Amino acid sequence: MSVVRPTPTATHALEYVEAPGSMLTAAAAKALAVLRISTGFVFLWAFLDKTFGLGYSTPSAKAWINGGSPTKGFLSSVDVGPFQSMFHTMAGTWYANGLFMLAMLAVGIALIAGIGMRIAAGAGVLVLAMMWFAEFPLAQHTASGEASGSSNPIIDYHFVYAVGLVVLALTYAGHTWGLGRRWAQLTFVQKNRWLI
Numbered sequence: 001m002s003v004v005r006p007t008p009t010a011t012h013a014l015e016y017v018e019a020p021g022s023m024l025t026a027a028a029a030k031a032l033a034v035l036r037i038s039t040g041f042v043f044l045w046a047f048l049d050k051t052f053g054l055g056y057s058t059p060s061a062k063a064w065i066n067g068g069s070p071t072k073g074f075l076s077s078v079d080v081g082p083f084q085s086m087f088h089t090m091a092g093t094w095y096a097n098g099l100f101m102l103a104m105l106a107v108g109i110a111l112i113a114g115i116g117m118r119i120a121a122g123a124g125v126l127v128l129a130m131m132w133f134a135e136f137p138l139a140q141h142t143a144s145g146e147a148s149g150s151s152n153p154i155i156d157y158h159f160v161y162a163v164g165l166v167v168l169a170l171t172y173a174g175h176t177w178g179l180g181r182r183w184a185q186l187t188f189v190q191k192n193r194w195l196i
Helices: 026-052 072-076 084-090 094-113 117-135 157-170 180-185 187-191
Strands: 016-019 022-025
Touching: 022 026, 026 094, 026 157, 072 084, 094 117, 117 157, 180 187
Parallel strands: none
Antiparallel strands: 016 022
């Protein structure tokens, strides 16, 4: 089994990439690329559906372009956890709507394109952490005393997505089937490695 060490100017697909303590095979790199693109589409779709009301989670009448609020319904219905009143206050505000939608669009595009993976992972983890706190799976009961429906006190899909984003950034998943390798070679990215 040969190991191909990447060079800064390498543009060909790597068969194996050396990683500390393990080997990332070509099949593993492709699996990570599928995970990256799929996760990116989750974020991008949330933006598209809430912006244009494509009829999945957002009907056309409640679309952002038709005056609807991307955050009001979710945040105003938070009925668990210590941050309930904070989320109710934020629900439907211009800054909550704007930042949420910007994050959905930017993270989705970055993941699908395979660029800015570190920033995308950081922004995505922040949004997912806020959503985790809004649903607060630690709580077994709502503020009114009803069962919260939480099936696990810590791990839910927000947590799993967040871990996935970190893994994608740490494994340079944007290099396979993405623009990550070209992005990393840009002069301003070379000077600011946090942009990778």
